[in-house]
Amino acid sequence: MAKTMSDKLQNEASSLTTGLPGLDQVLKGVMPGDNIVWQVESTDDYLALVKPYAAAARASDRKLIYFRFATHPQLLPDDFGAEIHRPRPELGFESFTTEVHQVIGEAGRGAIYVFDCLSELASTWCSDQMLGNFFMLTCPRLLDLETVTYFAIYRNYHASFALRPITETTQFLLDVFRHEDHLYIRPIKVQYRSTSAMNMIHAWEGDEFKPVTASAIVSKLLVSSRWPGLRTDNRRGFWRRIFSEAETLYEQIKAGQCPPEVERDLFERLSRMVLSHDEGMLKLISRYLTLEDIFSIHDRMIGIGLIGGKAVGMLIARAILQKTEPKFRDLLETHDSFFIGSDVFYTFLVRNKIWWIRQKQQDPETFLEGAAEARELIMKGVFPDYTVEQFREMLDYFGESPFIVRSSSLLEDNYGNAFAGKYDSVFCVNQGSREKRLEEFLQAVREIYASTLSEKALRYRAQRNMLDRDEQMALLVMRVSGSIQGKKFYPQVAGVGFSFNPYAWNEYIDPKAGVVRLVFGLGTRAVDRADDDYTRLVALNAPERRPEANFDEVCQYAQRRVDYLDLQSNQLTSGYFSDLLEEPSDFPLDLFASQEASHDGNSDPTHRILTFDELLSSTDFVDRLREMLRLLHEAYQYPVDIEFAANFLNEKHYTINLLQCRPLQVQGAEVIRVPEVDIRDEDRILEAHGAVIGQGRILDIDRFIYVVPSAYGALPIQARYEVAHLIGKINRLAPADDASITMLLGPGRWGTSSPSLGIPVNFGEISRVSILCEIVAMRENLIPDVSLGTHFLNELVEMNMLYIALFPRQKKNILHEAFFLKAPNRLAELVPEAASWADTVKVIDVREAAAQDRVVTLSANAVEQKAVCYFRVPSAEASSFIKNHKEK
Amino acid sequence: MQDYQNPFEMAQAQFDEAASVLGLEPAMKDILRWPxxxxxxxxxxxxxxxxxxxxxxxxxxxxxxxxxxxxxxxxxxxxxxxxxxxxxxxxxxxxxxxxxxxxxxxxxxxxxxxxxxxxxxxxxxxxxxxxxxxxxxxxxxxxxxxxxxxxxxxxxxxxxxxxxxxxxxxxxxxxxxxxxxxSLGRNEATARGGVYAVREACKALNVDPCGGTFAIQGFGNAGQYAALLHPEILGGGKLIAVSDTSGGIHDSAGLDPKAVVDYKRKTGRLIGFPNAKPIANEDILELDVDILYPAALENVITRENAESIKAQIVCELADGPTTPDADRILHVNGVHVIPDFLANAGGVTVSYFEQVQGLYNYYWTQDDVNRQLDRKMTEAYRVVNQLHHEHKAHMRLAAYLVAIQRVAEAVKLRGWV
Structure with a gap:
């Protein structure tokens, strides 16, 4: 028995062959697990080797698998008897690799493989590095499965970025070249065999491969064969060659020596290599960027590949402004950002053995498995020397100026995606020795790479069925806009802006004029929404109209804390504005801060409140921002949101730094437009075509708190205060970190001081609510005015609450009151002492009120001023755009 | 008391109650009932x-x-x-x-x-x-x-x-x-007037302000000045809790009013004040203090919490912090309420001083303003408290009695009625 098994294995092993006995001899036999890479001058030469190899495989009963993906002639015809797979490199590295590995996994042990010439992968991906990465992932897998595989790459075609990993990983690397009609092979690497054959040139004559021993012939052959070691600069890879050729071509174009289509083709090719694969973005790119722009980007690139959505958004937005309106050429702060290509990310994962762990994240069943381990490996990961060298050069460029490393993933900020904010951005204060600064920078890069595997990002992708989408992480390294004040670094003013104002809280605010939220110092406070502080909300057609009616209220809702970079402690930190003023500073303070009265009633020159009053009233800052947003909106043909910073050199002269631009997002959807959903009439709980204030969103409601308008309208004034306090009690039942979504509905104005007109709650009593709805009805003959959220506007903005006004008596508006009246009321259970209020206040948990398979979804669109709340059956497809409320 | 939707009907009802105690003749009642x-x-x-x-x-x-x-x-x-x-x-x-x-x-x-x-x-x-x-x-x-x-x-x-x-x-x-x-002193007038009334109440009730404790609910203009002026005017007193819309802070060992006010101005909130414990806004009303200043919103002392009020003196710096139901409970429980329209009359008094100064075009120093305000508030408190005892009426009613009596006297002297 033992003998039989041994024979079988021996037979199996002996059946492995190149199909050319002479070659088998040179190689000292083909063994299970051999990966054989042919470095050829043409596919004809490769074909000559493949044919006998495949024929022998077919004869041996082994499974023969052919990966057909290149554009060169097909190596094995369809009827050859091979299993042919056609993965598509143009879908991206990750998709391609995954598909190939799926085939390999399913085929199991002992198969025979033929790959098309791999060099086309580098050309499709515009990256030698990525070809190297593919090989490093694939070759060991084939070795483990004891297969035999033929690969080919073109000679003198690739840089060390591809050759080094291939050489290091493969078992055989053989150079194939022609000289005077003869084919020669020269083994460059022969693993696990005698090295005697290494570098010896063999001439293929008939069935034999004869060694060439005469030095005169050898030298002649090597010189004529353009041996890569002599002719190729090993740093000049595929990418560099394309750019070098492009630059030459560009010179010809400029000299008028090429027809326009050559320029267009070149531009399109380079755009797809560097900027985007997104068709929407490519249209903007072709309209506003030039070849010269792409060359400038290339000059500032580290690594290769795409520069990601955020970087493209920033560059496009700057180009739109500067090309449509000349004054922005001077007004915009010069950008000198660096771009770290997306391929650096994959190379990092492959080199640090994180790739396969990361692959588990593509499976919805296992997407969280190993993520912590992978993050840990990322945080300890090392970068290739050539990348680190480029990082050093970049640091030398910045000196000790602070910069920020921002994620710029392929999915971020493109048309139709709302991936923003899921990945980190890290400030590098960048103080100290070169090595210390380098380490700080490397750590920042690792941190952002690790954030792709954070639970938050993975869950977000899982919910949207995007786990298997090609998600490479490029990085944008931007100089931090601002100046040194004492020992701190910060811009004077920063913020976010929307070209469509979703906070049109009074009739004089034109939503189309846009809105900005301003902060003093770093814009992180405006972007991240600090819950302990306020920002200045400015309607750009009416900057003077503010939700505060007097200076006391202005002070109450003023920004107190400022984010800045502390140059001493080398970190991002925040402190009180009043403390900042104790250090020497040289900015025009009066533009940003007003004097507050002291305790004796006189103006106190030392106590300053950030009002931005002078900035907004005595400079053209508002007009410029409004114009910026309008131009960007027009170019994008869609509302946009931007991040910006600005610095005044004196009272009148300033520059704006446009940090980011993207299509306006709808929260909870992976699309930028709220999808139209077909809702049956009987499923509609409410539909409002009145005011919708706040950013559009789609989410599932967990709880309604409904104050019955007719019952409330019949209450005496004192009792109405009790209702307000009761709502406060229900509000406090939810823990502070509760992520469930509560919608509060009631008659008239929330937060009014006149209980005859609404419910006199204070903000603390409704602070944990996500959606606030004013029903414009109370009792016969009394239709209270709506507040449009003005009682709490600052809080609504800071807490990202949504306000809806519902006019039930107006056409198309719907309030399905029977639902609220009939649904199980949890009030008595939650607040037993308030059971007597059960007819007035309804606390309805959707999971109790809805049929088992149904949820209640709210879809609110501020642009169209429409909100619908309806029952639906969650399906995988529909769920993909419903925001999971845990991410509130 | 009946609950009214219409604020003027409520004002008339309050007047009617006082008028019946005073036994005003019908024509006098009629003229005072209407604008x-x-x-x-x-x-x-x-x-x-x-x-x-x-x-x-x-x-x-x-x-x-x-x-x-x-x-x-x-x-x-x-x-x-x-x-x-x-x-x-x-x-x-x-x-x-x-x-x-x-x-x-x-x-x-x-x-x-x-x-x-x-x-x-x-x-x-x-x-x-x-x-x-x-x-x-x-x-x-x-x-x-x-x-x-x-x-x-x-x-x-x-x-x-x-x-x-x-x-x-x-x-x-x-x-x-x-x-x-x-006029100078206007910003602090409401709080200053209220604290003068508290000082008089302490004297009347034998509460020792120097050993006393106080708490303030609401930390806007009036609340902040009350915190600063209470120790200054009473010569002592320990602030043990304050609150604003963001929440409250509590330290039974005492909070430094100046430090708390400075912190609020700097940070915009009270939460986070060093070494103080957080306390809920509504819990502050029920603290065991000698003097409580509701200085924020209407209707915070209601029939639900009135029984739990432990303060001896409640000085209503805010308008209408106590509901009528709660007012009766406090009265029965012996809590001495300085009603809003007496407690916060410092504002209108300094406003009157502004008119006086404008009339003879000569402007007072802050000291002049404070001294005159003290005189007015002290006297007002004294008269109201006297009627409170004489008529065994709760302080709010007593204040109405004083006021209506004075207007009625002027109407009478003019011969309108």
Missing amino acids: RREYSFTIPVRMDDGSVRIFHGYRVQYNDARGPNKGGIRWHPAETIDTIRALAAWMTWKCAVVDIPLGGGEGGIACNPKTLSEGEKERLARGWVRCVARELGEHRDIPGPDVYTTPQIMAWMLDEYETIVGRSHPAGFAGKPPALGG
Whole structure:
């Protein structure tokens, strides 16, 4: 028995062959697990080797698998008897690799493989590095499965970025070249065999491969064969060659020596290599960027590949402004950002053995498995020397100026995606020795790479069925806009802006004029929404109209804390504005801060409140921002949101730094437009075509708190205060970190001081609510005015609450009151002492009120001023755009 | 007490209760139950976008038996003539309780100042004055600031009025910025007046303010000044808790009022004040303190928590912090309430001082203002407290009795009734 098994294995092993006995001899036999890479001058030469190899495989009963993906002639015809797979490199590295590995996994042990010439992968991906990465992932897998595989790459075609990993990983690397009609092979690497054959040139004559021993012939052959070691600069890879050729071509174009289509083709090719694969973005790119722009980007690139959505958004937005309106050429702060290509990310994962762990994240069943381990490996990961060298050069460029490393993933900020904010951005204060600064920078890069595997990002992708989408992480390294004040670094003013104002809280605010939220110092406070502080909300057609009616209220809702970079402690930190003023500073303070009265009633020159009053009233800052947003909106043909910073050199002269631009997002959807959903009439709980204030969103409601308008309208004034306090009690039942979504509905104005007109709650009593709805009805003959959220506007903005006004008596508006009246009321259970209020206040948990398979979804669109709340059956497809409320 | 939807009906009910205790004759009751004159007018305003919008304005002169009418101007979207009437009545009683020789009035514009630009606010302010100028003046009716009318708005109004009459009239409007004849000490007047009343109450009740503790709910202007002035005026007292809309802080060992005020001004909130424990806004009312200052919102002491109030003295710096039900419970439980229209009458008193200073065009020092305010508040408290004992009435009713009695006396002397 033992003998039989041994024979079988021996037979199996002996059946492995190149199909050319002479070659088998040179190689000292083909063994299970051999990966054989042919470095050829043409596919004809490769074909000559493949044919006998495949024929022998077919004869041996082994499974023969052919990966057909290149554009060169097909190596094995369809009827050859091979299993042919056609993965598509143009879908991206990750998709391609995954598909190939799926085939390999399913085929199991002992198969025979033929790959098309791999060099086309580098050309499709515009990256030698990525070809190297593919090989490093694939070759060991084939070795483990004891297969035999033929690969080919073109000679003198690739840089060390591809050759080094291939050489290091493969078992055989053989150079194939022609000289005077003869084919020669020269083994460059022969693993696990005698090295005697290494570098010896063999001439293929008939069935034999004869060694060439005469030095005169050898030298002649090597010189004529353009041996890569002599002719190729090993740093000049595929990418560099394309750019070098492009630059030459560009010179010809400029000299008028090429027809326009050559320029267009070149531009399109380079755009797809560097900027985007997104068709929407490519249209903007072709309209506003030039070849010269792409060359400038290339000059500032580290690594290769795409520069990601955020970087493209920033560059496009700057180009739109500067090309449509000349004054922005001077007004915009010069950008000198660096771009770290997306391929650096994959190379990092492959080199640090994180790739396969990361692959588990593509499976919805296992997407969280190993993520912590992978993050840990990322945080300890090392970068290739050539990348680190480029990082050093970049640091030398910045000196000790602070910069920020921002994620710029392929999915971020493109048309139709709302991936923003899921990945980190890290400030590098960048103080100290070169090595210390380098380490700080490397750590920042690792941190952002690790954030792709954070639970938050993975869950977000899982919910949207995007786990298997090609998600490479490029990085944008931007100089931090601002100046040194004492020992701190910060811009004077920063913020976010929307070209469509979703906070049109009074009739004089034109939503189309846009809105900005301003902060003093770093814009992180405006972007991240600090819950302990306020920002200045400015309607750009009416900057003077503010939700505060007097200076006391202005002070109450003023920004107190400022984010800045502390140059001493080398970190991002925040402190009180009043403390900042104790250090020497040289900015025009009066533009940003007003004097507050002291305790004796006189103006106190030392106590300053950030009002931005002078900035907004005595400079053209508002007009410029409004114009910026309008131009960007027009170019994008869609509302946009931007991040910006600005610095005044004196009272009148300033520059704006446009940090980011993207299509306006709808929260909870992976699309930028709220999808139209077909809702049956009987499923509609409410539909409002009145005011919708706040950013559009789609989410599932967990709880309604409904104050019955007719019952409330019949209450005496004192009792109405009790209702307000009761709502406060229900509000406090939810823990502070509760992520469930509560919608509060009631008659008239929330937060009014006149209980005859609404419910006199204070903000603390409704602070944990996500959606606030004013029903414009109370009792016969009394239709209270709506507040449009003005009682709490600052809080609504800071807490990202949504306000809806519902006019039930107006056409198309719907309030399905029977639902609220009939649904199980949890009030008595939650607040037993308030059971007597059960007819007035309804606390309805959707999971109790809805049929088992149904949820209640709210879809609110501020642009169209429409909100619908309806029952639906969650399906995988529909769920993909419903925001999971845990991410509130 | 019956619960009224209409604020003026509520004011009339409060009057009726006092009138029956005082045994006023029917004609006197009738004249004091109603405003003497009411003006209702429309104000056209050119908006920034070129359109014209018509606003509704009001002025109610409730009773001028004791002197020219005086009262605020409110800019509020929910403004109605009944709210204005009620406030005019309360202003009449408030002036009378602190015994200043003025009648009561109130005015308003139904508008949402949050939606108006500065230019529109100015045109609206001037428009209001043009509609009612002939009824104004330091010898007829002196408007002052109220909800959402700022010193700037009062300055525009004064300017419009002086332009119309062609003379300087600094005494014709109250609440002006000091540069235009506003009085020193106005910002702190409400709190200062309340603390003077507390000092008198401590004397009357034998509460030792130096060993006493106090807490403040609401930390806006009045609350902050109360924190600073309480130890200064009473010569001691330990602030153990304060709260604002963000929450409260508590330290039974005592909080440094100056440090707390500075922290609030710097950070915009109280939460996070070093070494203090957090306390819920509603829990602060139930603390075991000698003196409690509700200085924030209406209706915070209700029938639900009135039984739990442990303070000996409640000084109502806010308007209407105690509901009528709660008022009765506090009275039964022996909690001494200094009612809002006495406790926060310091504001109107200094406003009167502003008029006085404007009339003889000579302006007082802050010390002069404080001394005169002390005198007025001390006397007012003393008289109300006396009636409280004499009639065994709760303090709010006693204050009404003092006020109505004084107005009735003036009406009688004038021979109107």
